[in-house]
Each structure stands twice: as C-alpha cells, then as structure tokens.
Amino acid sequence: MHDLVIRGGMVVDGTGRAPRIADVAVDGGLISKVGAVEAAGRREISAKGLIVTPGWVDIHTHYDGQVTWDPYLSPSCWHGVTTVVMGNCGVGFAPARPDRREWLIGLMESVEDIPGSALAEGIKWEWETFPEYMDSIDRKPLVLDVATQAPHGSIRAYVMGERGARNEEATPADIAEMARITREALEAGALGFSTSRTQLHRAKDGEPVPGTYAGAEEMIGIGKALGQAGHGVFEIASDMTIPDDEFAWMKQFAAASGLPVTFGMLQAPGNPEKWRDLLRLTEEARAEGAQITAQIACRPGMVLGWQSTVHPFVRKTGYREIATLPFAERLERLKDPAVREAILSEVTPPPPGIGALLTHGFNNMFRLERAGKLDYEPRAEDSIGAEADRAGVDPQAVIYDMLMENDGRGYIYLPLLNYAKFNFDHIAEMMNHPATILSLSDGGAHCGVICDASFPTYMLTYWVRDRERGERLSLEKAVSMQTRDTARLYGMNDRGVLAPGLKADINVIDFEALQILAPEMIFDLPADGRRLVQRAEGYRATVVSGVVTFENGVATGKLPGKLVRGPQAAPALLAAE
Ligand SMILES: [Zn+2]
Secondary structure (H helix, E strand, C coil): CCCEEEEEECCCCCCCCCCCCEEEEECCEEEEEEEEECCEEEEECCCCCCEEEEEEEECCCCCCCHHHCCCCCHHHHHCCEEEEEECCHHHHCCCHHHHHHHHHHHHHHHHHHCHHHHHHHHHHCCHHHHHHHHHHCCCEEEEEEECCCCHHHHHHHHHHHHHHHCCCCHHHHHHHHHHHEEEEEEHCCCCEEECCCCCCCCCCCCEEEECCCCCHHHHHHHHHHHHHHCCCEEEEEECCCCCHHHHHHHHHHHHHHHHCCECCCEEEEEEECCHHHHHHHHHHHHHHCCCCCEEEEECCCCCECCCCCCCCCCCCCHHHCCCCCHHHHHHHHCCCHHHHHHHHHCCCCCCCCHHHHHCCCCCEEEEEEEEEEECCCCCCCCHHHHHHHHHHHCHHHHHHHHHHHHCCCCCCCCCCCCCCCCCCCCHHHCCCCEEECCCCCCCCCCHHHCCHHHHHHHHHHHHHCCCCCCCCCCCHHEEEEEEEEEEECCCCCCCCCCCCCCCEEEEEECCCCEEEEEEEEEEEEEHHHHECCCCCEEEEEEEEECEEEEEEEEEECCCCCCCCCCCCCCHHHHHCC
C-alpha cells in the first residue's frame, strides 16, 4: 500500500526525457516509484489523459513580506508552483533594526511596487537578524516550500545606516561586517545573496537601492562570505547594460568561488541587441570555468488599467484631479463625457526616459484580449497606435475607451521590455541557449502593473501549445526548464525531477484545458492592498511533499510547505546521474 498513487498519466519527469505513460507512487513525502505500480494507494488520483510533472520551482519571487502573513503565497500557488525562492534583487526585510522597518517597507514599495500599507499592516516583525527572520518563517504554516536569499540592500542599511542607504562607499570594516552577516545568513540556510545594480530600482526618496554602486571590493568581499559558507547563488538585478568592469568581478567571483552567479537579462527597448553581448560574455566566462547564468523571462508582462500604478493618463491634470477618489467614484467621473474630453484634449509632453513609453508609446500598446484569447505576442500592426492611425482617431481615445470596458476594468498590454521587435523570436533564442535560466516572474511583486506569477502556466499554454508566430518548445523541455533546471541552479537537488527518492512535489495537469485567465485587480492584501492577479484553469492536482494541496484549483487546506534550509542533496540513487 502506497500513500498516494497517481495512475496512468503522461509523465513528463523533468529530466527532458520524452513523456511516457506511467504511474507515480509516493511514500513518506517522497516519490517511491515511477512506472507500473501494482499496489494500491491509500489515495489514488487517476491521471488518464492528463500530464504529470514535477511541481514548478520559481526562483525569482518577492514574497519576503507576504510569506509572514499568507501561508498560500498566491498567486504562485494557483499556478502549480511548489517551491519559491525569494529575497531577489537586493531587497527584503532582514536584517532589520526596529528603526529601519519603515524604510525597508518603503524600499520594497518603490522597487517592487508592493503596497507599503499592506506590508506595514501585514508584517509582524519577529526578527532583527537574518537567522531570526528564517526562524520566523520556519514557524509558519505554508502551502509550498520557500527558500530565502540575503539581500544586499537590507544588509548594507543594517551595517552602514544612513551611509549605506545613501550609497556611500563602504569602509573595510563595513565590508567585513556585511560579509559576516551574509555568511551568518547562508549558514542559517539562505540559498544565496542578492544585489541590485540597476538605476531603475530606487528607494522612495529616489536613491537607488543600497549597494547599487558598491565597488568591486565590496562585492568580492561579500562574495568571499559565500565561498566560506561553501554555498550560495549570487543574484544580480541588472538593467541590461552591465558594464565590462561589472562583468569582470562577476567572473572573478564565480571562477574563484566555484559558486553560481546569475543576473537578469531582457531585451532592452533602446538597445535590442545588447543581450547578445551579455550572452557572449556569459559564454566566455563559462568557458573559463565561471558559472554565470542569465535569468530570462518567457514574455513581457506590463498590464495597465485605471486601477494600476501607472497608465497613459496619470500625468494629465484632468485625471490627477480625480486620481485619489475611491474607484467607484472615480469611475463615475471618468464616464462623464466632459471629464473624458478634458483628459483627452490636454496636451502633455512626454516625460524623459522610459516613462515616455508609458504615456506616449502608443505603437507599443495593445489590446490584451483579442478573439477571446490573451495575446502577449501581438503584431506591430495590431498596436493601438496603428489601429488609431487606420481609423484616423486619437490613440488616446482608443485607450481611454479600452480602459472603460468591463465596467472600468479594461486593460491594455504594454510590453515595455523584451519586445523591441514585436515578436518573441529573441526569447526563443534565449531559451535555447545553455547559459540561461527561466526566471523573472517577480511573483508577489509589481502588484500594480504585472502578474507574471503566471509564467509557469504560460510556458505550457503558449510556448508548448499555442504559439503560432514561430518556434515552440517541446513539452519535456518547457517542463525541465522550470523544474530540474531552476532547482539545480539553487542547489535544491532533492526536487524538480520525478524519480524515486526525490521530493513528491507534483502537478497533474489537463494540458488541453490548461489556460491563464485574464488579469484582474483584487484588493485582498492587508489594509485592502491591491494586486493584479491571474488565475489558471487546468491544474487538476498539485502535490507538495506527497500531500495534495490543490484539487481542480481549490485549496485542500493542507499546508505541507517548509522553509528550505541550505542546499539539498540528491538522493544517493541519483547522485551518479
Ligand atoms: Zn526581482
């Protein structure tokens, strides 16, 4: 008798092997057999006509605050995710002195667009140090497994106070202390250290995230702590313009420590071929023994509506006058033809930089839903700008009316990054490159403009099944990209593959019926905080450590998730593989 048997499904086991019909038996939270299982299970799931995969491992999330009040970590849990790695991009909530809490919340709010009021109400600060933060998570019930990284921004502000927050240069003593804290976090089980090197990520006062300008000495000094701890991924939020000297210390660190370095890589709108340079540098570094991996996204994702953080009318006086009204009231005013006319007729110059794309980039704005489907890869001629041109109307009027659809809950799609050529061909190329890793869902973050926690589902619905504009991925590749590959980068060798001895984190999916639903803005964070979410249909069951957590999209109430402490060894059985 097994604890659980998933019977007769098409098993896509995460190794990249071709799918095969098999049963999966689970005992004691681990997979005990994949093949023909004779014995019955105390619980049986019929997977006939369904696919059976490892649970998704999402390595780029920002649930650092949410994890302290929400055992479910939605929306990731709705998309078959069974392990998340948080603490990315240099921001997080530990270590934290009591007088820095508000500042850390402000930093998370402005960098990751998570409502500060929700964080302030939701987080019960039970820690000061990073190990104490981990202990606090360890005590909480969770529906899925959670792994942490030590964030540079928090550590720098903790050690250097105002000087750190203001990005002043670190003294040798500061660096030694940051290294000590990093090592302490890793020894407590953090899986990595993260830092932000992008001008785009700024604190409330406009100051870039602490550590953004940290010199090579500081980075190498902290890197040594990873080397001493003997494990840890070095995660870097970059703005796609990594200068050569930056790459030099990444390479130096990775080669010297033997530890992985990973950085975000997207196609930049102003420099659409730059990613090729970065990938070439990455390749060269790998050839020299430096384990550097570029994190890539499977689609662009910005979605704007009246309730979003930004939309094309936010700078107009006519809108600003009503911007702070409760939504129902604001909507009434927006329906007023006089208000519409005032907003549309007001001429505002484009703001400098990338902001111009948000208010004036009409050729890069699209209707998200067309022909009953969410279309994230529309053609240039389908843009709102092009549509308006053909109709001889003001594109702003088209946008205004789209936002008014569905009783003021209409959305436009703005592929700000990763869409310079109006197709995903570069993403396909990135995905097929050995030096990349699927990432950047930003689960739990950017609540006002994106809902990319749905990436894992999109990989199957679009990249395997629905894409018609170019190359698709095989099911086995798409699955291994977000199971074995992501788990291995972070040293979680106990999961990500369906094989005996590994963790029984499993999805049972109706592949034909699988779909992502339209984005919706909901207000269920603490203090009625807002977040844009997307739900999914087609996940028949999700299993974490052998326990069914979701069935047909409904939570079973079981909370088998755990804090992941440190790298996880593969079972001896697979060690040779
Ligand atoms: Zn991030």
